[in-house]
Amino acid sequence: MKNSAFVLLLLLGACAPKKETIVITQTNVRDVLTQYGKDNPETEVTIETRLGNMRLKLYDDTPLHRANFIKLIKDGQYDEADFYRIANGFMIQGGNLNKKLNYRVPAEFNPAHFHKKGALSMARVDENNPNKESSAAEFFIVQGTTYYEEDIVAAEKTLGISLTPEQRQTYVTLGGYVDLDQKYTVFGEVIEGLDVIDKIAHEKVYDLEKPLQKIPMVVKVVEKK
Numbered sequence: 019m020k021n022s023a024f025v026l027l028l029l030l031g032a033c034a035p036k037k038e039t040i041v042i043t044q045t046n047v048r049d050v051l052t053q054y055g056k057d058n059p060e061t062e063v064t065i066e067t068r069l070g071n072m073r074l075k076l077y078d079d080t081p082l083h084r085a086n087f088i089k090l091i092k093d094g095q096y097d098e099a100d101f102y103r104i105a106n107g108f109m110i111q112g113g114n115l116n117k118k119l120n121y122r123v124p125a126e127f128n129p130a131h132f133h134k135k136g137a138l139s140m141a142r143v144d145e146n147n148p149n150k151e152s153s154a155a156e157f158f159i160v161q162g163t164t165y166y167e168e169d170i171v172a173a174e175k176t177l178g179i180s181l182t183p184e185q186r187q188t189y190v191t192l193g194g195y196v197d198l199d200q201k202y203t204v205f206g207e208v209i210e211g212l213d214v215i216d217k218i219a220h221e222k223v224y225d226l227e228k229p230l231q232k233i234p235m236v237v238k239v240v241e242k243k
Contacts, residue, residue, distance in 0.1 A: 019136045039093050042121045042154075047067030048082065050122070051117035062240035063091060063206075065112075069218055072159075072211035073240075074138055080126040083152065085138060091237050095155055101233040102201055103119075103226075108195060111141060111158040112235055115129070119154035122147070126203050131184050133160045134194035136208035136215065159208060161192070161219045162195040170196065177214050 034200055042050050063167065065072045065200035076084040090096060102112040123140065127150075133139060137160040152235065165173075170186050173179075175198045181189075181196075189196055222230040 021033065024165070025110065036226040039141035042119070044121045045134045046108055048124065051082045051089070051151050054089050056189075058085065058088050058092070059240050060088050060242055063087070064240060065240050066236040066238070067214065067218065067220075069233065070211055070214035072208050072214050074206050076138070076206040077128075077131060080203060080205035082123055083126055083203055085217075086154070087157070088239055090155055091239050094117045096235070096237040099235050099237065101218055101235060103229050104219055104221055104223055104229055104233075105161075107161065107163050108219075109158045109160050109162070110215060110218045111156065113153075115156075117155070121154050123154065123203075125150045125152065126205065127200050128204070129180070129200075131204035132181065132188075132194065133162065133196065133198040133202070133204060134185075134188045135160055135162050135192050135196065136202045136212050137207065138206035139198065139202045139204045141203045142202060145175070148204075150201060151160040157214055160195050160198070161215050162193045164193040165196065166193065173197065191240050 039052055040054070060080060063074050064078065065074065076087060078084065096114060099112055099114040101110050102115060103114040122142070131137070135147045139158055140161065141156040142150060142152050167186065167190055170181065170189050174181060177197065177199065179199050180192055188194065217232060221233065224230055
């Protein structure tokens, strides 16, 4: 009798409907991500690599990008992902180039978020992209370099941006890459493991900033308690 009940439970489990993954298109991207963000409020993720681990905080005031990133992780988009492009003094870029998605995320530029060292930002294409919409899944983490105060002032004039005194000081002391500000959406930052960025950025590369030795990553959502 017990065996029969066990078999019945297995059959019921096998027949239970699987939760469908919502397919995002350019038409429904805002609506789907807005709702997904409400249903999935997590704001922290971890990225594990052979060179160390990083913990990242995602910003609530870039809701579409936060929701998109969480969805990508939960949907397995970053399974078998790696840091496939590294540029020492600039940034490390990651994702899974074998998994293509047919949508872009609307830009969410926020002057409060800038490309300091450890900034998490989405990549994007320049061609036929006047609104600077983000790639669906390819992201990068800024390494950058430190600046002199006068260089920051000159960059503000050239780029037509205005930084706060605190942001200027961060570029001078911690570093970053100011030329990216208000061109790519920053939607989070590394809060643990800044040294891992440097370790990855110092890996040997060959043609087109590709790491000589592959740098796989495991990306996980930190569940809210």
